[in-house]
Amino acid sequence: MKVIVVNNEKGGVGKSTIAVHLAWYFAEHRKRVLFLDLDPQSNATTTLSAQIGGPEAAAFFARPVAVPPLSAPGIRVAPATPALRGILTVDGKLIQQFCSNLRDISGCHYDIAVIDTPPTFGVRNLTALVAGNFVLAPIDLDDYAIDGIETLLKHIVGVKQKYNPNLNFLGLIPNRLQTTSPRQRDNLKSLIQKFGTRYLFDGVIPQRSSIGEALAEKKPVWSLPKTAARDAGREMRMVFDKLAAKMDLA
Numbered sequence: 001m002k003v004i005v006v007n008n009e010k011g012g013v014g015k016s017t018i019a020v021h022l023a024w025y026f027a028e029h030r031k032r033v034l035f036l037d038l039d040p041q042s043n044a045t046t047t048l049s050a051q052i053g054g055p056e057a058a059a060f061f062a063r064p065v066a067v068p069p070l071s072a073p074g075i076r077v078a079p080a081t082p083a084l085r086g087i088l089t090v091d092g093k094l095i096q097q098f099c100s101n102l103r104d105i106s107g108c109h110y111d112i113a114v115i116d117t118p119p120t121f122g123v124r125n126l127t128a129l130v131a132g133n134f135v136l137a138p139i140d141l142d143d144y145a146i147d148g149i150e151t152l153l154k155h156i157v158g159v160k161q162k163y164n165p166n167l168n169f170l171g172l173i174p175n176r177l178q179t180t181s182p183r184q185r186d187n188l189k190s191l192i193q194k195f196g197t198r199y200l201f202d203g204v205i206p207q208r209s210s211i212g213e214a215l216a217e218k219k220p221v222w223s224l225p226k227t228a229a230r231d232a233g234r235e236m237r238m239v240f241d242k243l244a245a246k247m248d249l250a
């Protein structure tokens with residue numbers, strides 16, 4: 001089982017939007033997907049409510065868990081609950097228990113785990129990065145957001161160096177790109193100059209209103225019967241095709 005973590009300690013950059021779409025994408029590509037929602041805001045859990053079926057995500061930190069297998073490709077959600085708010089202290093035992101649960105599940109039923117994280121750098125995000133094989137960091141392109149990128153990179157690279165040499169950084173992925181905004185295009189150019197191909201993913205997800213509409217309907221954007229949504233879906237799936245190839249899951 002491969003584990004992908006969608007992570008950025010900044011709020012509202014599109015982590016949950018991308019995480020749930022990744023789960024839908026992989027399920028449509030005949031994968032068995034375990035979705036772990038580590039954010040007590042539980043936005044992804046709400047969107048994927050029809051697929052809840054695992055133990056709650058907080059339990060992964062507390063005890064050995066058994067996740068029921070999926071009989072066919074699809075998604076099983078370990079939901080976010082208020083208990084996640086109690087997981088605050090950086091404690092090696094919690095981290096080890098979480099990793100050990102993922103390792104046990106890895107031996108059986110699932111092809112991929114997608115982990116959505118909260119907008120803070122605390123023990124839940126740290127654990128996800130310690131347990132993950134891949135991390136993707138959605139960013140937005142306003143000036144203020146760009147200031148936080150170096151800290152985010154420091155955290156990801158720091159976890160890789162200290163705790164998890166197997167963590168593969170898929171890159172920063174600009175989301176909600178306003179393609180007609182000169183300011184955003186300039187910011188994207190300076191990001192490319194600064195971080196190049198080492199830290200920047202080769203692709204962007206533009207801002208499209210149909211993405212919000214699709215989430216409200218709890219459906220992937222590419223499934224809405226509207227040209228604008230299908231176009232937005234095509235843009236997102238092009239990015240996911242590249243990701244899947246990098247993860248050897250294509």
Ligand SMILES: Nc1ncnc2c1ncn2[C@@H]1O[C@H](COP(=O)(O)OP(=O)(O)OP(=O)(O)O)[C@@H](O)[C@H]1O
Pocket residue numbers: 010011012013014015016017018039041043117118119175176177205206207208209211212215
């Ligand atoms: N590419 C996009 N185009 C249009 N709207 C988007 C796009 N990506 C995300 N959004 C919208 O932006 C808002 C924030 O997205 P999301 O909840 O995924 O961010 P987040 O990083 O998970 O936030 P938090 O840190 O609070 O968990 C949502 O209303 C979502 O519908």
Ligand SMILES: [Mg+2]
Pocket residue numbers: 015016017039043044116117
């Ligand atoms: Mg979120």
